Amino acid sequence: MILKVENITKRFGGLVAVNNVSFEVNEKEILGIIGPNGAGKTTLFNVISGIYKPEKGKVIFDGKDITGLPPFKIARLGIARTHQIVKPLNELTVKENVMVGACFGREYLDLDSAEKVAEDVLKFVGLYEKADLLAGKLNVPEKKRLELARALASKPKLILLDEVLAGLNPVEVMEMVEVIKKIRESGVTILMIEHLMHAIMQISDRIIVLDYGQKIAEGKPEDVANDPKVIEAYLGDPELVLKLTKR
Amino acid sequence: MKSLSWLIGLLIVIGAIPMITHDVTLRETVFIILMYIALAESLNIILGYTGYVSFGHIVFYGIGGYVAFLMIQNYGLNIIPAMILAGLFSALVAYCLGLAILRLRGAYFAIATIGVNEAVKALITNLEQVGGAEGIYFNIKVYSAYGGAEHAIWLSYYLMLAVTIAVVIVSWFVKKSKFGLGLMAIREDEDAAITLGVNTSKYKTLAYALSALFPGMIGAIFFFKNGNIEPESAFHLTKSIEMIFMVMLGGFGTVTGPMIGAIVYERIRGFLIVSEMFKALHIAISGIILLLIVLFMPRGIIGFVRDKIPALRRFVE
Amino acid sequence: MLDVWIDSIISGILLGLVYGLAAIGLSLIWGVMKVINLSHGAFIALGMFTAYFLFAFGLNPYLGVPIIFALGIILGIAVYFVALHRIIDAPELSTLLSTFSISLFIIGLGTFVWTTIPYAIDIHVGSISIGNITILGTKVIAGIVSIILTILLYIFLYRTKTGKAVRAVSMNRVAAELMGINTTRILALSFGIGIALAMTAGALIATIFPFTILSGGVYELKSFVICVLGGLGSPIGALVGGLILGIIENVITLQIPTGLVPFIEFTILVAVLLIKPSGLLGGEV
Ligand SMILES: Nc1ncnc2c1ncn2[C@@H]1O[C@H](COP(=O)(O)OP(=O)(O)O)[C@@H](O)[C@H]1O
Ligand SMILES: [Mg+2]
Numbered sequence: 001m002i003l004k005v006e007n008i009t010k011r012f013g014g015l016v017a018v019n020n021v022s023f024e025v026n027e028k029e030i031l032g033i034i035g036p037n038g039a040g041k042t043t044l045f046n047v048i049s050g051i052y053k054p055e056k057g058k059v060i061f062d063g064k065d066i067t068g069l070p071p072f073k074i075a076r077l078g079i080a081r082t083h084q085i086v087k088p089l090n091e092l093t094v095k096e097n098v099m100v101g102a103c104f105g106r107e108y109l110d111l112d113s114a115e116k117v118a119e120d121v122l123k124f125v126g127l128y129e130k131a132d133l134l135a136g137k138l139n140v141p142e143k144k145r146l147e148l149a150r151a152l153a154s155k156p157k158l159i160l161l162d163e164v165l166a167g168l169n170p171v172e173v174m175e176m177v178e179v180i181k182k183i184r185e186s187g188v189t190i191l192m193i194e195h196l197m198h199a200i201m202q203i204s205d206r207i208i209v210l211d212y213g214q215k216i217a218e219g220k221p222e223d224v225a226n227d228p229k230v231i232e233a234y235l236g237d238p239e240l241v242l243k244l245t246k247r
Numbered sequence: 248m249k250s251l252s253w254l255i256g257l258l259i260v261i262g263a264i265p266m267i268t269h270d271v272t273l274r275e276t277v278f279i280i281l282m283y284i285a286l287a288e289s290l291n292i293i294l295g296y297t298g299y300v301s302f303g304h305i306v307f308y309g310i311g312g313y314v315a316f317l318m319i320q321n322y323g324l325n326i327i328p329a330m331i332l333a334g335l336f337s338a339l340v341a342y343c344l345g346l347a348i349l350r351l352r353g354a355y356f357a358i359a360t361i362g363v364n365e366a367v368k369a370l371i372t373n374l375e376q377v378g379g380a381e382g383i384y385f386n387i388k389v390y391s392a393y394g395g396a397e398h399a400i401w402l403s404y405y406l407m408l409a410v411t412i413a414v415v416i417v418s419w420f421v422k423k424s425k426f427g428l429g430l431m432a433i434r435e436d437e438d439a440a441i442t443l444g445v446n447t448s449k450y451k452t453l454a455y456a457l458s459a460l461f462p463g464m465i466g467a468i469f470f471f472k473n474g475n476i477e478p479e480s481a482f483h484l485t486k487s488i489e490m491i492f493m494v495m496l497g498g499f500g501t502v503t504g505p506m507i508g509a510i511v512y513e514r515i516r517g518f519l520i521v522s523e524m525f526k527a528l529h530i531a532i533s534g535i536i537l538l539l540i541v542l543f544m545p546r547g548i549i550g551f552v553r554d555k556i557p558a559l560r561r562f563v564e
Numbered sequence: 565m566l567d568v569w570i571d572s573i574i575s576g577i578l579l580g581l582v583y584g585l586a587a588i589g590l591s592l593i594w595g596v597m598k599v600i601n602l603s604h605g606a607f608i609a610l611g612m613f614t615a616y617f618l619f620a621f622g623l624n625p626y627l628g629v630p631i632i633f634a635l636g637i638i639l640g641i642a643v644y645f646v647a648l649h650r651i652i653d654a655p656e657l658s659t660l661l662s663t664f665s666i667s668l669f670i671i672g673l674g675t676f677v678w679t680t681i682p683y684a685i686d687i688h689v690g691s692i693s694i695g696n697i698t699i700l701g702t703k704v705i706a707g708i709v710s711i712i713l714t715i716l717l718y719i720f721l722y723r724t725k726t727g728k729a730v731r732a733v734s735m736n737r738v739a740a741e742l743m744g745i746n747t748t749r750i751l752a753l754s755f756g757i758g759i760a761l762a763m764t765a766g767a768l769i770a771t772i773f774p775f776t777i778l779s780g781g782v783y784e785l786k787s788f789v790i791c792v793l794g795g796l797g798s799p800i801g802a803l804v805g806g807l808i809l810g811i812i813e814n815v816i817t818l819q820i821p822t823g824l825v826p827f828i829e830f831t832i833l834v835a836v837l838l839i840k841p842s843g844l845l846g847g848e849v
Binding site: 050071100 | 423429445
Binding site for chain 3: 294298300302347348350351353354355357358359361362363365366368369370372373380488491492495527528529530531532533534535537538541542545
């Protein structure tokens, strides 16, 4: 077990975005998080990565209580993340973007070593040809890869992926899924939020489902998919029902 | 390294001309150009690298000016230690201030820095111990320690040249360092930077302190040479904006940009003030030029050149 | 002694209303456009001179208010299209500098034409006396005009279709655009109204104090303090902030040297920004 989330509650004013959620992530597994829009998935990531302090509960990483630590400390302990809404450092080159991850991440490298790592990671995610381009000039799928590359460059033990497949075409989705599998093979634990059901069902070892901030189901992909509570939650969101039934 | 050698070479050439020709008018012009370069490069560290709009940056120049002036006047300190002390004091003020106001982002930070400058100005204007609104004048004897006023002026000139070279070297190394990469990450997206592991508050505060260090020293030299200091000229908000103007004109976030910006700005200003036709209207014309740059050349001269001639990109940092 | 206090407080309230008027302009511009208008002071000064020349041509400055207001709207819209439209989505540094460049332009021209010697509007409307307290009529009228304009602005913002569009844009420009609001028009109009408020406030101040082309700067800085007190982007906050500042200014000068007022004002500004950046009375338009 690498990450343990205990009874996390996060409120925004009157809104309870994450409500008493607990779960564990085992080393080297892929744990998927699904749930309708607004279920609190991104907020949960923000709590784990230290952007928000939870009102209640604890986050234990690698046996250490990291609740309320500033995000940069959490990053250095070995949790990296991507953002659902990409955050490229526009006026820096693609390579420099990735170097930021390598320089300030878990290994806290100097510039020269970071440059080498950045080049390797860019090759790994298939963005090497664009290394010297300004990040702002990339298209959205490329920016998603950049997010991933930056996170990987920090050599994390755990990586949080927030909808890295959203907005990609089927070919790009397949490529990205392959990359994610390779990441797992390299020994990194993955916690991923995804809307694309067929992809996450196929790739995850286990899945947890959030709805209105609460965890409503947890288990193997096929069990979760057949859970009446999950189906009900998704019925409230026609768009997602479509996604569920599409393939 | 190549681009740095060019810049330093250029500075030395510019700086050496008045020494060789012993032309006093030229020395005054170059003194001002050097001062502008050093101020613009300093501001660039917080504005250009880190993306924080320090609108009242001149406050550090004023503070440094007062600290050195009082040290020299009251305790007979030599200008060189006084200058170093002034720089360190300004940096310290910026550090402490930064811990508080760098939590503010965007326009809020800009307004706070204006507020700080105006508050300090009003305070000094009302402190009779430091001369109040009238300011303070050196005792004639002060310069005799340096072999007379003329020697003191030359000394100021050498010091300004040295400080300017130091600022450019520091800017260059900061830009090329891991520290600089962290600052630029903050500039581009502070939230992304902190999740990538950048200790943003520490970096911002250090950048702010560093960008205040040299203005403190420059204020010390300027007012030492001037022989008089008063709040209105030490904390003149327009000077702050001139600094921003030079950074923008040259191209912010680059090392060469603020240097070019400062030189061009000084030339434009010199031209406007000397020209019979424009003299009276020079402020209005500056306004128009500033507007044109903001609207049509937001990356400044360097950005413009880099866009047009990509081959030059490797040589201009 | 009590009389002196009451006198100061009343003066403070009346001036505070006028300061508040200028600050509402600044606040509206920030709220709708997310632009810190560094040309505010220049337009305040321009309002002063406009009132002066209208008066010189025999027009009562109070009757001139609608003219000055209209002129402000026109100038503001023009400035929007010249200096702001292109860069409205650029980082804040761009709009800070472009509005500052407008300020340089106005002040540069103004200095050229009018130099920096003081002007004054020599208007007498008597004064009001209650017991030992005498309040200048110009202050009273300035205060009243400010209140009327503030009320009109509120009616505009809350009761008219265009006003509602202004509020919609200030809450969320993208959403407003999607709802079919022509945001460019609204942004231009808002800047126009903001400038009109600045110029009108300038005109009212000019009936009370002597002024130069540089005087606007002082009131611009006061507007900042007021807006920060009341919460940037909140017109009602600006009004209340104006009252607070007006009173503080007039009352503390009974105790401490006038020269220290700016120090206190700016210390308040920085302190409020740090403690509660949304302003003590923070809120939306
Ligand atoms: N910073 C915030 N302030 C206020 N409400 C927020 C904030 N972030 C998220 N929320 C709200 O919390 C809820 C959960 O959002 P989020 O975690 O983004 O959902 P998901 O990622 O599952 O789609 C939503 O109702 C959203 O509007
Ligand atoms: Mg989300």
